[in-house]
Amino acid sequence: MAVSFATVSTFISPQTASFSGKTSSALILLHPTNVRMVRTVIQATASKTDTGSRKPRGIMKPRRVSPEMQALVGVPEIPRTEVLKQIWAYIKEHNLQDPDNKRVIVCDEKLKKIFGQRPRWIS
Structure with a gap:
């Protein structure tokens, strides 16, 4: 009450x-x-962030990739976010999306090695 x-x-x-x-x-x-x-609040001050000296963590940390993935992206260590960007760039560059359903990827030989020998992959 x-x-x-x-x-x-x-x-x-x-x-x-x-x-x-x-x-x-x-x-x-x-x-x-x-x-x-x-x-x-009398006076608001922005906190000082020192982003330059901080090491990348989590998905931004470079990791070793498999030899098959290395053949696609070209480097032995790369962050997961960059791997995804490069895979999608490769798919769009080589026009590997199904025209009817853009979620379906038609795999070529390089992508078949990565996606487990599947001819099509649904993203």
């Missing part, structure tokens, strides 16, 4: 509640618990 300030002020007499910096116990007991305290 939420109590409005007008209701609280009728229960607390001015002698009981001292607003000179001290809080009375009656005021604390009658204060509703679902009210959020709001902090005023």
Whole structure:
């Protein structure tokens, strides 16, 4: 049950509640618990990020690739995100998408080695 300030002020007499910096116990007991305290932002500063010295992690970290994948992308170590970009560039460059359903990839010999000898792959 939420109590409005007008209701609280009728229960607390001015002698009981001292607003000179001290809080009375009656005021604390009658204060509703679902009210959020709001902090005023005086000055906002942007946090300093040092992106230059941080090593790549997760999917941005270069990983070793298989010899079949290396024949397609051309490097022994590459991040996963770059591998996907290069595979899609290869597919679009060689027009290997099915014209009726663009989600289906028609594999050539290089892609068959990567996708497990399947003639078609659904992305």
